[in-house]
Amino acid sequence: MTRLGVALATxxxxxxxxxxxxxxxxxxxxxxxxxxxxWPWAWQLGVLAAVTVVGIWSSGVAATALDREDPxxxxxxxxxxxxxxxxxxxxxxxxxxxxxxxxxxxxxxKPWPARQLEDLPGGVGIMADDLMAGVYGWVxxxxxxxxxxxx
Numbered sequence: 001m002t003r004l005g006v007a008l009a010t011x012x013x014x015x016x017x018x019x020x021x022x023x024x025x026x027x028x029x030x031x032x033x034x035x036x037x038x039w040p041w042a043w044q045l046g047v048l049a050a051v052t053v054v055g056i057w058s059s060g061v062a063a064t065a066l067d068r069e070d071p072x073x074x075x076x077x078x079x080x081x082x083x084x085x086x087x088x089x090x091x092x093x094x095x096x097x098x099x100x101x102x103x104x105x106x107x108x109x110k111p112w113p114a115r116q117l118e119d120l121p122g123g124v125g126i127m128a129d130d131l132m133a134g135v136y137g138w139v140x141x142x143x144x145x146x147x148x149x150x151x
Contacts, residue, residue: 005061008054008076015073023104025075029082030100034093041088048087051080052127060123070118070126077130081107084134089141095151099141106133106140 010016017024036047055076062074085103086096106114107130114136117128145151 002061002065005058006065008058009062009071009074011075011079015071015075021072021075022078022107025078026082026100026104026107028075029079029103030086030096032079033083033086033091033096033099037086037090037096044087048080048083051076051083052131055080055127056123058123059126063122063126074126077127078103078107080127081130081134081137084131085137085141087134087138089138089145091141091145091151095141095145098144098151099137102140102144103134103137106136111136 007013011025011028014024014028015021032047032051036044039047059074059076063069063071066073082100082103086099089095089099091099110118110129110133114129114132117132118125120128
């Protein structure tokens, strides 16, 4: 089960990319979004929920296996946060790229309470700060798309 947990938490090894693994994880999230954004909203919610639940479990397993509290190779949290940022926005490729940069900004600066959510135990803490960054990202992307529909 440890190997499966690490494989899922690192999104098939994408988290082991030597440069900016969190950015790579966010790019995977954009890819998942672009594959699913035309699905019915309930299916999109199901994907987001599945990534979140699997992420909580697998990131906790990976943290134990890699012997670090929030290991850099764990990027399933970035996938989930990116999906939150773009959830139900209907953004096309340009909007998704904007959402990518908006999410990365919030994931890096971690405004309140995102940074505090990192203190939650295990996989919940690993995932929660990125989900919160995704909520901030969603607000910004939704505002941008309101002003410039069709992105």
